[in-house]
Amino acid sequence: MDGMVGPATPLDTPVHIALHTRDVAEAKAFCRQMFYGPLQVTPIGDLSGFAFSGDVVMLGPVTVGEISYGADMHVNIGDLETAYHVLAPLTGTLRSRHRGATVLADSTRAAVFRPVGDIDLYWPGDCRLLSVKVERAALERELDAALDQRFVSPLLLGESFDLVDGPGRTWAALVRLLHAELCAENGLIRQPRMASRWRDMVVSGLALTVEHPYGVDEPAGLQGPRRPRTVKRALDAMHAEPWHQFTAAELASVGGVGIRVLQESFRQHVGMSPLTYLKRLRLDGVHAELSRSDPWQVNVSEVAYRWGFTHLGRFAGAYRERFGVSPSQTLRDRR
Template sequence: MMGMDRPVHVSLSTTDMDEARSFCRKLFYGPLQVNPTGDVSGFAFSGDVVMLGPITLGEISYGSDIHVTIADLETAYHVLAPVTGTLRSRHRGTVVMADPTRAAVYRPVGDIDLEWPGSCRLLSVKVERAALERELDATLDQRIVSPLLLGASFDLIDGPGRTWASLVRLLLAELRHADGLAAQPRMASRWRDLLVSGLAMTVEHPYGEEPAGMQGPNRPRTVKRTLDAMHAEPWRPYTANDLAAIAGVGVRVLQEAFRQHVGMSPLTYLRRLRLDGVHAELSRSDPWQVSVSEVAYRWGFTHLGRFAGAYKSRYGVPPSQTLRERR
């Protein structure tokens, strides 16, 4: 558990663009650039922010269309979860249309570019880099890559994302008031730890037995047996018939079970597992000692052209760029 901290609540409502910029830079990131993109007559910034140890929670809106840019976050991971409207987010080559059904996730490394319409009000959650990495490391009990290889977004309507977003809303609402349980340091620290650990179990990542959000305690044995085989030897040239034989059922039965309990077909899951493995290895490898092709072959990809296309579609950049960045 992290040490106890007292929450600090700060809020601002203003029609002054410079005052809004200063507020966000002070509470979130110094290099943050905020510029209007259209009519500013309706500009009305509203920021309600609570700082609690390694986390900063805020509900933010601008009232008119703006463009936000920031270079590497460096010291933090960040999640933006719109309450209203749609935010166009670009980070590390991946574009996410964040709205009340989907949150955008940012790693410490990589420029961020946001097209933020006046209709968009969102929850902004900043988590110090060390806190989330320590939590994920403890949860998985294994050595992880830093910065974490997180997915670019997650679902806010179903599964763990829904619960995590509800926790953020509840904690922010409670921390705004000085007379609630959350204002007590011991309770605040427990809620804060719950938010960090919840995020570690919500975001998509290639660590552990399965990507986050894909666990399912009620899966049938046929699905579990197939997943175990794929995770044990992801490089094997499995066919649909091979996986069905491992499961002990027909191909169509296994495919339907996977769609129901995993959300995708067995071969789609296997490709995703392999891509995440390649991505993790390229991110921590020395470009002078390994090549993209040998890593791809090691994870079971035999057609480099199709592999490169699938990799860029999933991560927004070609595999060679990941290897060069080593971040």
């Protein structure tokens, strides 16, 4: 697989997918496909008003959905692992619990979620919100560039931020405009150069908006240790060529350390081993490509091979475990 080029589908190609349904199972499947596999949606009380509306746009590492259920729901999500997430209500009040912190999010305050830790949501029927997913690597690279690696991973982010004043207001307006433009057919953001710039603004704007202890004048004891350059080199290599058949020894060589040292550094600073991270990176890449592809133009095996999976049986099992559906189902849902 070494000589293969990267995925054929440009990751900055905007995608718009919408669903309006009164079927709870259909709504759950849609949210699992668009956002996360380990997601459970349970109705609370009367379902007569249930009317799910999901309007989702994807642009590279950023996914934005305008979501509402029309009835009171309990939503539980397992570890996000490869993404950071923001919920910004447009109407109503959402109650969330994550990593021991409870946040009441409404039109004045957003809730922020890190990659590690279950998320428990009470989502009332009158709550309509913007659900913003930003890939973990994209946000961490942005902060890495700005702060010369002075952070731990996952990022030590605050659990919420203000939407009425300061940078939060600007970022929320930018996300709303991004969503509206990508829902339209002929907006300026549909131009590739504009799309990539807008993507970068959303990611860098979030890095500047969320609360974190990585400023120059943070109190003693809050400053996180630097991510080792050995880890960063291995991550850079995997993100540059995720389809390459890396071994643990090869990644250790890239990092300039022994295998055991690299594995321990990854567990400490990334939360998993290098090859586990690589598999999840590939799975997310396949999922993103299948979610954007024309089912009449591609097939699952081609996409899987392109992302470095050589054993289709094991790939299909890992994909279903991560996203809750088969890869072929993801592709069929694009029809």
